[in-house]
Amino acid sequence: MEKLSGAEMLIRALQDEGVEHLFGYPGGAVLHIYDAIFQQDKVQHILVRHEQAATHAADGYARATGKPGVVLVTSGPGATNAVTGIATAYMDSIPMVVVSGQVRSDWIGDDAFQETDMVGICRPIVKHSFMVRRTEDIPEIVRKAFYIATTGRPGPVLIDIPKDKTAPQVKLPYEFPKKVKMRSYTPVARGHSGQIRKAVEELMKAKRPVIYAGGGVVSGNASELLTAVAHRLGFPVTNTLMGLGCFPYNDKQFVGMLGMHGTYEANMVMHNADLIMAVGARFDDRATNDASKYCPGATIIHIDVDPATISKNVRADVPIVGPVQQVLEDMLGMLDEHGGQPDQKALGRWWEEIEGWRKVHGLRFEVNEDGLMKPQQVVQALHRVTKGDAYVTSDVGQHQMFAAQFYGFDKPRRWINSGGLGTMGFGLPAAMGVQLAFPDATVACVTGEGSIQMNIQELSTCLQYGLPIKIININNQALGMVRQWQDMQYGGRHSSSYMESLPDFVKLAESYGHVGIKVDRFEDLEGAMEKAFSLKDRLVFMDIYVDPTEHVYPMQIADGAMRDMWLSKTERT
Amino acid sequence: MRRIISILMENEPGALSRVVGLFSQRGYNIETLTVAPTEDNTLSRLTLTTFGDDRTIERITKHLNKLIEVVKLVDLTEGSHIERELMLIKVKATGAQRAEVKRTVDIFRGQIVDVTSSVYTVQLTGASDKLDAFINAIGETQVLEVVRSGVSGISRGEKVLSI
Numbered sequence: 060m061e062k063l064s065g066a067e068m069l070i071r072a073l074q075d076e077g078v079e080h081l082f083g084y085p086g087g088a089v090l091h092i093y094d095a096i097f098q099q100d101k102v103q104h105i106l107v108r109h110e111q112a113a114t115h116a117a118d119g120y121a122r123a124t125g126k127p128g129v130v131l132v133t134s135g136p137g138a139t140n141a142v143t144g145i146a147t148a149y150m151d152s153i154p155m156v157v158v159s160g161q162v163r164s165d166w167i168g169d170d171a172f173q174e175t176d177m178v179g180i181c182r183p184i185v186k187h188s189f190m191v192r193r194t195e196d197i198p199e200i201v202r203k204a205f206y207i208a209t210t211g212r213p214g215p216v217l218i219d220i221p222k223d224k225t226a227p228q229v230k231l232p233y234e235f236p237k238k239v240k241m242r243s244y245t246p247v248a249r250g251h252s253g254q255i256r257k258a259v260e261e262l263m264k265a266k267r268p269v270i271y272a273g274g275g276v277v278s279g280n281a282s283e284l285l286t287a288v289a290h291r292l293g294f295p296v297t298n299t300l301m302g303l304g305c306f307p308y309n310d311k312q313f314v315g316m317l318g319m320h321g322t323y324e325a326n327m328v329m330h331n332a333d334l335i336m337a338v339g340a341r342f343d344d345r346a347t348n349d350a351s352k353y354c355p356g357a358t359i360i361h362i363d364v365d366p367a368t369i370s371k372n373v374r375a376d377v378p379i380v381g382p383v384q385q386v387l388e389d390m391l392g393m394l395d396e397h398g399g400q401p402d403q404k405a406l407g408r409w410w411e412e413i414e415g416w417r418k419v420h421g422l423r424f425e426v427n428e429d430g431l432m433k434p435q436q437v438v439q440a441l442h443r444v445t446k447g448d449a450y451v452t453s454d455v456g457q458h459q460m461f462a463a464q465f466y467g468f469d470k471p472r473r474w475i476n477s478g479g480l481g482t483m484g485f486g487l488p489a490a491m492g493v494q495l496a497f498p499d500a501t502v503a504c505v506t507g508e509g510s511i512q513m514n515i516q517e518l519s520t521c522l523q524y525g526l527p528i529k530i531i532n533i534n535n536q537a538l539g540m541v542r543q544w545q546d547m548q549y550g551g552r553h554s555s556s557y558m559e560s561l562p563d564f565v566k567l568a569e570s571y572g573h574v575g576i577k578v579d580r581f582e583d584l585e586g587a588m589e590k591a592f593s594l595k596d597r598l599v600f601m602d603i604y605v606d607p608t609e610h611v612y613p614m615q616i617a618d619g620a621m622r623d624m625w626l627s628k629t630e631r632t
Numbered sequence: 633m634r635r636i637i638s639i640l641m642e643n644e645p646g647a648l649s650r651v652v653g654l655f656s657q658r659g660y661n662i663e664t665l666t667v668a669p670t671e672d673n674t675l676s677r678l679t680l681t682t683f684g685d686d687r688t689i690e691r692i693t694k695h696l697n698k699l700i701e702v703v704k705l706v707d708l709t710e711g712s713h714i715e716r717e718l719m720l721i722k723v724k725a726t727g728a729q730r731a732e733v734k735r736t737v738d739i740f741r742g743q744i745v746d747v748t749s750s751v752y753t754v755q756l757t758g759a760s761d762k763l764d765a766f767i768n769a770i771g772e773t774q775v776l777e778v779v780r781s782g783v784s785g786i787s788r789g790e791k792v793l794s795i
Contacts, residue, residue, distance in 0.1 A: 178646060179649070182649065182650060182653045183653060183657045186700070187700040188646070190645070190646065192645075207700060241700070242703055242795060243641070243642055243700060243701055243702060243703040244700050365698070366694050366697070366698075367691070367694040367695050367697075367698050370687075370690070371691060
């Protein structure tokens with residue numbers, strides 16, 4: 060059997076897992092591993108400029124491809140810098156394997172140089188973690204880490220490796236385990252057929268039904284099945300922020316995103332529904348408003364691969380634990396077997412009511428005739444110029460909500476944002492991961508002048524690897540969402556939400572070797588965007604000045620029900 | 633309501649910290665905790681007591697089951713069960729008190745395991761409320777030091793928690 064050092068074992072095991080890209084940053088504790096990387100060419104290492112970006116890039120890669128993202132960082136600050144990205148992936152259930160270096164094992168606990176208890180720090184934000192205690196365990200640990208990260212409800216897994224376990228002098232036989240078996244970890248393989256049958260009965264009885272689909276449909280690769288079930292039933296479909304794209308935005312059964320900044324019709328449908336079928340969604344507080352006032356008349360069917368999510372925030376009447384893909388497939392079969400239709404008369408009346416709600420707000424906003432353009436117009440232009448076919452990553456804030464509301468996604472894995480943790484600085488590195496996975500795809504990062512500055516150093520990484528990302532910087536010279544809340548709840552006192560001393564982003568982009576374009580008039584917008592997207596092999600930073608006073612609407616009223624919303628600065632339900 | 637949750641888990645470094653961490657992370661309380669390897673030394677048995685309504689306990693057990701190292705668990709309070717706790721307690725034993733303490737120890741079927749001219753060290757096992765009752769009977773002013781093991785439990789009858 061071939062003999063390898065611990066460092067070589069690690070890299071070989073990554074190769075055996077089919078890893079193509081490894082996002083990382085070197086340092087003392089991982090130098091043996093970097094030496095092993097240098098001596099092979101199957102795993103390409105992407106050198107970021109900050110470890111947080113390594114985790115977000117791996118995360119973006121994972122969201123776009125469905126394959127696990129892989130990260131390598133050194134001990135101490137390298138590891139702690141990765142923490143925000145790990146937490147981001149954890150909250151959105153993204154498969155990721157993070158390898159962190161550790162000081163040599165006989166120094167652990169001595170407060171050695173660049174020592175930190177990474178396993179301890181990460182405990183609440185990983186699906187699982189491993190500390191390598193014996194070099195010969197490395198292949199099995201890698202195999203288990205990938206297995207855990209990608210099965211059941213996906214999530215990040217940490218492998219912490221003390222430097223002495225990767226030393227080049229110690230060579231041991233390498234064998235990659237063919238199978239992985241863990242008596243304490245067996246993800247649910249099938250939803251209970253009796254429960255699915257019960258759900259079908261409820262679906263047939265429903266008079267005011269809605270399908271509420273979340274990120275689990277995207278990560279569970281069940282978009283087509285969800286669409287088939289929805290079409291078979293003729294029910295309205297709403298998506299969570301994480302679910303956008305799992306049901307086509309232009310389908311007539313789509314009522315838009317629900318929740319805090321959801322459409323009027325989506326939130327009204329939810330509030331008035333007598334049956335909610337939640338698929339791969341977790342009744343997050345941003346999607347339910349006050350859970351005690353949530354959808355009072357609804358029977359709830361909840362399909363999720365994670366039993367701990369079911370009845371966590373809102374009690375489910377028909378819980379179904381299982382992979383959404385398999386459950387929906389079985390459901391479709393049972394619907395065919397049943398052969399019947401839901402109450403068509405009731406459904407007709409329900410749709411009439413919904414069409415009425417569609418007319419109430421319809422994501423309207425006022426256009427400035429001769430003033431600054433509105434951020435919504437930027438996203439609309441982006442959709443036109445990219446023909447709705449871009450991968451769109453975003454940062455966090457108003458621009459994120461505008462992108463979610465106005466871009467329109469007709470395919471899963473195209474909308475890439477930090478929904479759960481709400482991590483500013485996510486967008487650009489995530490776009491790097493997407494662009495590396497799909498070198499020929501159009502990748503746009505919708506961001507703001509606040510968020511982009513949280514990982515702006517990655518412009519350098521983009522140059523090094525020739526990543527032609529298009530950055531759409533919606534510049535309102537303020538931390539827009541913070542300011543919106545200050546306007547609405549703090550008497551307009553803009554405490555630390557104004558961005559003074561902004562850089563000249565055009566010059567900044569140019570200094571990194573990219574193209575910068577500034578736009579401050581609406582009539583120039585589409586032309587400039589066309590030009591930007593025609594530069595296929597260049598990163599273009601579009602710095603677009605918009606009306607700083609704009610708010611995101613609708614906006615649910617805190618501690619209210621789903622139907623309680625602000626529709627503009629002056630109108631509420 | 634007080635619950636006794638008994639967990640069979642991999643006997644690996646870090647497993648205990650994940651269980652304990654889960655409680656603080658999710659805002660639950662641990663009242664008592666005891667853990668040791670079983671007859672199969674790859675497995676540990678952890679018993680903890682906590683307070684909560686049915687919904688909270690359901691959430692706790694679901695989250696515990698999600699931990700990769702947890703193999704199986706049972707809420708012992710759902711069925712009939714035996715619970716035991718061990719207490720070592722040092723009490724003042726001087727003058728007339730000396731005989732009185734001895735009598736109380738006998739009533740509670742405890743054992744005096746160490747003696748000095750002024751102190752008895754008593755060992756007592758039983759359900760937690762029996763140990764509480766002993767402390768009350770002795771009187772808090774007589775008590776010098778208490779150490780309790782936390783609750784261990786097992787279900788009655790043929791039901792077993794094993795893999």
